[in-house]
Amino acid sequence: MYKVISNKKEFSVSAEKENNVFYVNDNNVALDIKKLSETAFHVLRNNKGYQVELVHLDKAAKTVSLKVNGSIYNYTLKDEMDLLLQKMGLNNIATAKVSEVKAPMPGLVLEVVAHEGDTVKKGDALVILEAMKMENVIKSPIDGEVKAIKVKNGEPVEKNQILIQFK
Numbered sequence: 001m002y003k004v005i006s007n008k009k010e011f012s013v014s015a016e017k018e019n020n021v022f023y024v025n026d027n028n029v030a031l032d033i034k035k036l037s038e039t040a041f042h043v044l045r046n047n048k049g050y051q052v053e054l055v056h057l058d059k060a061a062k063t064v065s066l067k068v069n070g071s072i073y074n075y076t077l078k079d080e081m082d083l084l085l086q087k088m089g090l091n092n093i094a095t096a097k098v099s100e101v102k103a104p105m106p107g108l109v110l111e112v113v114a115h116e117g118d119t120v121k122k123g124d125a126l127v128i129l130e131a132m133k134m135e136n137v138i139k140s141p142i143d144g145e146v147k148a149i150k151v152k153n154g155e156p157v158e159k160n161q162i163l164i165q166f167k
Helices: 080-087
Strands: 003-004 010-014 020-024 028-030 030-034 040-045 047-057 063-068 071-078 100-102 109-110 123-130 134-140 144-149 162-166
Touching: 100 144, 109 134
Parallel strands: none
Antiparallel strands: 003 010, 003 071, 010 020, 020 028, 030 040, 040 047, 047 063, 063 071, 100 162, 109 123, 123 134, 144 162
């Protein structure tokens, strides 16, 4: 079961894949779905056809954009675990401010990619660390600005040593 949230509505959706049965707000919804390609589908509901295209899917952020008959709709999905965390008041823990990046393991700094003052996006390479004869790219966990670089090229580091600080 998923809670689906758009800018206009919020509803629950679940499905029995083996029986091709869908439920919206616990009401059975009869759909006939034909897959046209990896991202395109033709959906028939109440004798009316819909061209549905998956425009964007971000599994980590649990967001999806669908184009239905030429109009784009954006949705946020919450699964049962998200709803449980929200009910317990723990849903905002992941949004805590990250102020530094630490070495995940001992190793040798091969290259510091980021520079002080750089604006980085989540996933941008910050440091390349050699550990156990393998190169590991340490990526930014957030969108932010680099405040300080605490290591240099060729410098050995210990596990949990601060590599980069953010503003």
